[in-house]
Amino acid sequence: LFRMENGSLPPKTEGFVSRMALNDNKAGMEGLDRDKINKIIMETSKGSKFYENELKREQQVNQRIEMMLQKEQITEQQLKKAQAQVERMVAELEESRDLTRAIVHVDMDAFYAAVEMRDCPELKDKPMAVGSMSMLSTSNYLARKYGVRAAMPGFIAKKLCPHLVIVPTNFDKYRAVSNEIREIFTDYDPGFMPVSLDEAYLDFTEHVEKRQSWPESLRTRRYRASTTTTGEESGKLAQEAAPGTPDLSPVLFEDSPSSSSNSEDAGDAFEIFGTSVEEAVREMRFRIEQKTMLTASAGIAPNMMLAKVCSDKNKPNGQYRLPPTREAVMEFVCDLPVRKVSGVGKVSEKLLSALGISSCSHLGQKMALLSLLFSETSWHHFLQVSLGLGSAFIPRHEERKSMSTERTFKEMSAVEEQLSLCHELCEDLANDLKKEGLKGKTVTLKLKNVNFEVKTRALTLPYPVATADEIFTVAKDLLKTERDNESPQPLRLRLMGVRVSAFVSSDHKKPLQRSIVGFLNSGRGESGSSQRAKQQHLKENSQLSSSSQIWPLGCQRARAKRLQLQAAAASTTQQAGLGTSPPPVSGKTDASGRCPDGGSPALVCPICLLSQDDDDLGMFNRHVDLCLN
DNA sequence: ACGCGAAGGACCC
DNA sequence: AGCCAGGGTCCTTCGCTT
Numbered sequence: 001l002f003r004m005e006n007g008s009l010p011p012k013t014e015g016f017v018s019r020m021a022l023n024d025n026k027a028g029m030e031g032l033d034r035d036k037i038n039k040i041i042m043e044t045s046k047g048s049k050f051y052e053n054e055l056k057r058e059q060q061v062n063q064r065i066e067m068m069l070q071k072e073q074i075t076e077q078q079l080k081k082a083q084a085q086v087e088r089m090v091a092e093l094e095e096s097r098d099l100t101r102a103i104v105h106v107d108m109d110a111f112y113a114a115v116e117m118r119d120c121p122e123l124k125d126k127p128m129a130v131g132s133m134s135m136l137s138t139s140n141y142l143a144r145k146y147g148v149r150a151a152m153p154g155f156i157a158k159k160l161c162p163h164l165v166i167v168p169t170n171f172d173k174y175r176a177v178s179n180e181i182r183e184i185f186t187d188y189d190p191g192f193m194p195v196s197l198d199e200a201y202l203d204f205t206e207h208v209e210k211r212q213s214w215p216e217s218l219r220t221r222r223y224r225a226s227t228t229t230t231g232e233e234s235g236k237l238a239q240e241a242a243p244g245t246p247d248l249s250p251v252l253f254e255d256s257p258s259s260s261s262n263s264e265d266a267g268d269a270f271e272i273f274g275t276s277v278e279e280a281v282r283e284m285r286f287r288i289e290q291k292t293m294l295t296a297s298a299g300i301a302p303n304m305m306l307a308k309v310c311s312d313k314n315k316p317n318g319q320y321r322l323p324p325t326r327e328a329v330m331e332f333v334c335d336l337p338v339r340k341v342s343g344v345g346k347v348s349e350k351l352l353s354a355l356g357i358s359s360c361s362h363l364g365q366k367m368a369l370l371s372l373l374f375s376e377t378s379w380h381h382f383l384q385v386s387l388g389l390g391s392a393f394i395p396r397h398e399e400r401k402s403m404s405t406e407r408t409f410k411e412m413s414a415v416e417e418q419l420s421l422c423h424e425l426c427e428d429l430a431n432d433l434k435k436e437g438l439k440g441k442t443v444t445l446k447l448k449n450v451n452f453e454v455k456t457r458a459l460t461l462p463y464p465v466a467t468a469d470e471i472f473t474v475a476k477d478l479l480k481t482e483r484d485n486e487s488p489q490p491l492r493l494r495l496m497g498v499r500v501s502a503f504v505s506s507d508h509k510k511p512l513q514r515s516i517v518g519f520l521n522s523g524r525g526e527s528g529s530s531q532r533a534k535q536q537h538l539k540e541n542s543q544l545s546s547s548s549q550i551w552p553l554g555c556q557r558a559r560a561k562r563l564q565l566q567a568a569a570a571s572t573t574q575q576a577g578l579g580t581s582p583p584p585v586s587g588k589t590d591a592s593g594r595c596p597d598g599g600s601p602a603l604v605c606p607i608c609l610l611s612q613d614d615d616d617l618g619m620f621n622r623h624v625d626l627c628l629n
Numbered sequence: 630a631c632g633c634g635a636a637g638g639a640c641c642c
Numbered sequence: 643a644g645c646c647a648g649g650g651t652c653c654t655t656c657g658c659t660t
Binding site (some may be wrong): 057111137138195196197198199342343344345346347348442444454455456457458459460502525580 | 633634635636637638639640641642
């Protein structure tokens with residue numbers, strides 16, 4: 001039953017749910033008493049419904065591992081063949097390796113906690129976390145010493161650290177700060193990609209190019225206390241009524257390097273930054289700190305995947321640059337634990353660990369096997385990671401795909417109560433949808449019972465909905481179906497959520513009318529980065545036309561898919577207004593969502609770049625598929 | 630063989 | 643006292659229609 005060939009599998013303590021154990025993967029948790037912390041976590045959780053559910057899921061993963069290990073008995077020939085395949089692809093990927101970009105990942109340090117500490121000096125020397133008794137969003141570094149961290153329920157955190165101060169989240173405030181730092185990001189890459197309020201990817205390549213010819217004056221940044229600003233700063237600093245405190249950032253950690261230490265009298269103090277990427281990034285972080293009194297960490301690397309890992313390396317308040325050479329990349333990736341890679345979570349880590357894989361070099365060594373055990377997308381991703389590859393350009397920000405709202409509460413079994421809650425959720429959601437002028441055809445109801453089992457029930461309509469009543473009509477139906485399903489037993493809920501997706505690009509959403517080629521050519525940025533966009537376009541296109549069969553194929557498909565969807569969305573745009581007076585919802589509405597549009601712009605094939613005269617989407621799709629083959 | 634909708638999960642912050 | 647969030651994206655699998 002347990003074939004732990006290399007002692008990698010069960011951590012002997014049966015009943016120990018590894019899913020629940022402390023996750024000391026992240027920064028700020030070096031050298032703390034893991035065993036003691038895990039013991040407390042376990043004791044506090046034991047016997048709870050949550051714990052039971054985690055146990056169940058853990059066992060499911062274990063079964064998955066069993067099945068995988070069964071399959072591992074693969075013939076040598078198969079493995080050889082797979083190995084050859086892998087090697088071919090490695091060669092191909094190697095050829096496409098792009099080390100010319102300077103991708104930066106910026107990440108604010110303990111963001112929410114840092115903001116709260118900044119605004120409440122009493123908190124600075126106390127272990128604190130942001131969130132509630134039931135869930136913490138993040139903790140400061142003092143609290144992390146106790147094992148208190150994000151995604152940990154507050155009541156457990158209190159056991160670990162009785163003096164922990166828990167501050168409720170204040171999203172509006174974080175959003176405001178986020179806007180401030182994003183203004184700075186724009187100066188370095190107007191096409192930057194926000195990941196969350198406190199995190200973003202930037203492409204510094206062009207900024208650094210320009211920077212080479214900049215005079216010192218443009219690279220001079222003043223400390224906060226001064227009221228005048230340097231050239232590029234354009235008076236942004238002025239409007240922030242400085243509290244005048246000479247000591248700026250909150251004390252996040254005892255040994256804070258305090259980057260502002262080199263000039264004691266913050267009067268007219270300034271700093272001149274160099275022209276390298278590192279200097280540029282340092283400057284950006286400096287500006288963030290001056291502007292917000294909060295620190296950020298950053299990673300610099302040839303692609304997004306690596307940049308993300310790098311930003312964690314010298315956190316907090318630090319940065320790390322991975323040189324753009326194949327050697328440096330391979331060395332960096334060699335001992336990198338797979339878990340550090342974004343996208344590899346607890347489950348993947350465990351699955352891989354069962355195969356004796358914990359570092360990225362292991363990943364490379366066992367690639368042939370992985371290609372036989374995992375789905376194509378999965379092992380392709382693994383392969384990329386093992387080679388230190390990732391996206392060398394930052395994708396244009398895409399439209400949102402769904403919008404939802406959900407709420408957790410204490411057990412709720414009464415039908416009327418559930419209905420009124422459902423209605424409330426629909427109202428909230430409708431409100432949010434309205435803010436972005438969105439209408440979607442799919443409504444999804446999410447339910448979590450008191451045993452933490454989650455269910456989703458969805459229905460797709462032939463027309464888009466947006467108002468509370470429209471959504472509620474569907475949602476309450478889904479709820480009723482589910483209730484009937486459980487027949488005599490009531491639904492004992494602890495969470496309910498409503499989601500709307502399958503958006504039909506709502507009319508007045510201005511430009512999006514562009515043809516596909518327009519979309520391609522414009523890339524993500526506007527005029528400013530036109531040459532880059534063009535270059536990017538060419539790159540992508542050559543990648544597409546190289547009729548290589550393996551890895552890039554996946555890209556092509558995904559890409560073509562997106563483009564087809566884009567076209568679909570564009571062609572639907574015209575008749576979006578028709579959804580204003582929908583037929584009454586009666587259970588399964590089954591009309592065909594045909595859209596007999598008039599006068600959509602001629603579609604242009606993204607592959608051959610030839611305009612397709614017929615405006616029939618089906619024909620267009622077939623054409624694109626043809627082009628791909 | 631495809632495309633799509635539904636349901637369930639993994640993951641991220 | 644107190645028993646684990648909420649907002650997303652993407653992937654996989656399955657059943658059905660084309």
